[in-house]
Amino acid sequence: MDDGKIIDLYWMRSETAITETADKYGRYCHGIARGILQSREDAEECVSDTYMRAWNAMPPKRPDCLKTFLGRITRNLSLNRLEQKTARKRAGGQLPLVLDELAECIPDGVSAEQTAEDAAVAALLDRFLDGLAPDVRRIFVRRYWYMHSIRQIAKGYGITESRVKVTLYRTREKLKAALAKEGILL
Amino acid sequence: MKKKEERLLHQIGGIADRYIEEAAPRAESGGITRKKAVAISALAACLCIVSILGFGMLRRGVFTDPPAITTDLPVMETTLPPTPPPITETTPPPMTELPPDTIPPAIGGSHIGDALWEKYIYLADFVSTAKDSFTVREDFDTYMTPYANKKDWGYDRPCVMYYLTQSMKLTREDLEVYYAAIAKQTAKLGYETIPEEVYTGLLTDSLGESMQRFKSPYAFYYEKKLYNVYEVYELDCAGELPFDAADPAYGEVWANILAYVNTGESTNPVNTLLRKYIEAHVPG
Numbered sequence: 001m002d003d004g005k006i007i008d009l010y011w012m013r014s015e016t017a018i019t020e021t022a023d024k025y026g027r028y029c030h031g032i033a034r035g036i037l038q039s040r041e042d043a044e045e046c047v048s049d050t051y052m053r054a055w056n057a058m059p060p061k062r063p064d065c066l067k068t069f070l071g072r073i074t075r076n077l078s079l080n081r082l083e084q085k086t087a088r089k090r091a092g093g094q095l096p097l098v099l100d101e102l103a104e105c106i107p108d109g110v111s112a113e114q115t116a117e118d119a120a121v122a123a124l125l126d127r128f129l130d131g132l133a134p135d136v137r138r139i140f141v142r143r144y145w146y147m148h149s150i151r152q153i154a155k156g157y158g159i160t161e162s163r164v165k166v167t168l169y170r171t172r173e174k175l176k177a178a179l180a181k182e183g184i185l186l
Numbered sequence: 187m188k189k190k191e192e193r194l195l196h197q198i199g200g201i202a203d204r205y206i207e208e209a210a211p212r213a214e215s216g217g218i219t220r221k222k223a224v225a226i227s228a229l230a231a232c233l234c235i236v237s238i239l240g241f242g243m244l245r246r247g248v249f250t251d252p253p254a255i256t257t258d259l260p261v262m263e264t265t266l267p268p269t270p271p272p273i274t275e276t277t278p279p280p281m282t283e284l285p286p287d288t289i290p291p292a293i294g295g296s297h298i299g300d301a302l303w304e305k306y307i308y309l310a311d312f313v314s315t316a317k318d319s320f321t322v323r324e325d326f327d328t329y330m331t332p333y334a335n336k337k338d339w340g341y342d343r344p345c346v347m348y349y350l351t352q353s354m355k356l357t358r359e360d361l362e363v364y365y366a367a368i369a370k371q372t373a374k375l376g377y378e379t380i381p382e383e384v385y386t387g388l389l390t391d392s393l394g395e396s397m398q399r400f401k402s403p404y405a406f407y408y409e410k411k412l413y414n415v416y417e418v419y420e421l422d423c424a425g426e427l428p429f430d431a432a433d434p435a436y437g438e439v440w441a442n443i444l445a446y447v448n449t450g451e452s453t454n455p456v457n458t459l460l461r462k463y464i465e466a467h468v469p470g
Contacts, residue, residue, distance in 0.1 A: 031211055041314060041371070048374045067210070068203040075199055102191040102198075122200035129205050141209035144198045148211075156211065 003066040010058035017058075018051050025067055029074040035147050036078040046081055050074045075145070098147050101172060121179075128178045132171065139164060140171050309365070309377065309384050310400045311345035316367030320350070320360050329353045341411035348396045351388040358385055403442040406431075415443050419463055437469035444468050 001020050009017035029050050033043035050073045063069035129137050139157065142148045143164075150168075154161040313330070315321045333349050350356065365372065365380045372380070387399035394410040406413040408429040413421070421427040444464050 028210065040312070045371070045374070065203040065207060068206045071206060071210075072199065079196075098195065102194045121194075121197040125198060125200070126202045126205070129201060134208070137205060138209040141201070141205050142211075144195065145201065145206055146209065146211070 006066060007058060007062055010055065018055065021051060021054060025070050028067065029070055032071055032074045032146060033078045037082055042081060046074060046077050049077050098144060124182050128175055136167055136171055139167050143168055309372065309380065310347045310387065313346050313350060314368050316364050319364035319367050320354055320356055341413055344393055344396065345400055348388050358389060361385060361388060404439065404446060406436060406439055419460055431467055440464060440467040
């Protein structure tokens with residue numbers, strides 16, 4: 001079913017909206033949740049919660065892109081759930097690895113108290129991503145938005161894990177420079 | 187104090203839709219092997235047990251120590267709707283996009299997450315540790331561990347609940363206690379009550395009957411074994427298919443597969459040759 005029609009169903013408060021959403025984007029959301037939570041059961045609950053959040057959000061919202069709208073909810077819920085449920089010692093998955101890698105992007109000598117508007121950073125990130133080659137950009141987003149493993153990315157794009165690592169390393173270096181250049185203090 | 191890298195991670199969450207969409211997982215890899223699928227299935231079951239029992243989550247055999255997230259994440263809203271609609275479907279959604287290695291994509295077949303046990307996947311091929319149920323008996327691990335660790339399941343892998351029901355000699359009452367204990371989860375998935383067919387499929391002493399009751403509409407059953415369309419295709423091309431794929435008994439399965447392929451929602455590649463192979467078998 002067309003996304004616009006699905007959104008219409010939400011606005012009409014039709015329960016079919018949920019089943020149509022599950023049919024079309026259930027797997028996509030499940031993939032995001034499972035990539036973060038590394039637990040099928042938790043992922044399933046997260047996806048169910050995603051549908052409820054979507055139900056609660058539409059109306060008044062009418063997302064331009066239903067897929068990424070749902071994906072963002074799932075990602076946020078998954079990260080929240082990981083925080084609530086696992087704490088440091090019990091979590092698995094890509095989160096600790098991703099965070100370690102992202103630490104390399106933080107310009108030296110800046111204080112965590114020096115805040116910047118997230119929207120401004122997001123805008124910078126968009127400009128940064130826009131300047132990357134599409135292949136590099138996809139790898140970066142796969143890693144840091146979808147939080148896929150190096151192995152998954154390598155397999156997905158038919159390249160070696162080494163190449164993924166090198167690509168990510170170079171991209172992080174570029175991002176670090178871009179952040180520093182723009183005076184973004186995280 | 188918020189960790190800087192956690193903050194950056196959340197800020198990355200705000201990137202434009204076009205980049206998220208561009209990198210969204212799509213059909214990227216070829217058909218998954220049965221061995222790998224079974225291994226993933228076993229690992230998933232193992233993860234479930236291990237995590238719920240409180241032993242932590244297993245990730246490639248290593249227990250990790252990730253940082254806790256302390257940032258307030260930008261979730262949309264915190265209040266739930268007063269009466270959110272139930273998920274009324276009785277099967278999991280046909281998953282359209284998943285990263286490779288997460289849940290194997292396919293149209294029917296020997297894996298969890300899509301089709302083989304699709305009919306009652308959450309009831310039949312998934313086990314949770316549930317209070318006061320057979321899953322907390324002392325001997326549970328004795329039965330569960332070999333199943334979860336077995337890496338070489340073949341086409342005859344029983345779904346985990348069937349395996350446990352038979353090996354632990356569970357009764358209907360045992361199952362009812364178990365499902366009652368996980369009723370909250372199953373209700374979320376649309377099972378306000380457990381279908382009678384689930385009990386029948388688990389309590390029968392016939393593996394074949396169980397398979398036929400629980401198999402997805404896209405899977406091929408033959409002599410206590412289940413095959414997905416990729417396996418059928420590969421085996422047939424190799425002259426090793428143990429049954430006649432053109433048998434009219436499979437006509438409905440072929441029709442279901444073609445209908446699913448035509449939705450364009452399969453994440454596994456369906457190349458021209460495979461499509462022609464499928465079309466050639468669809469009755470009429």
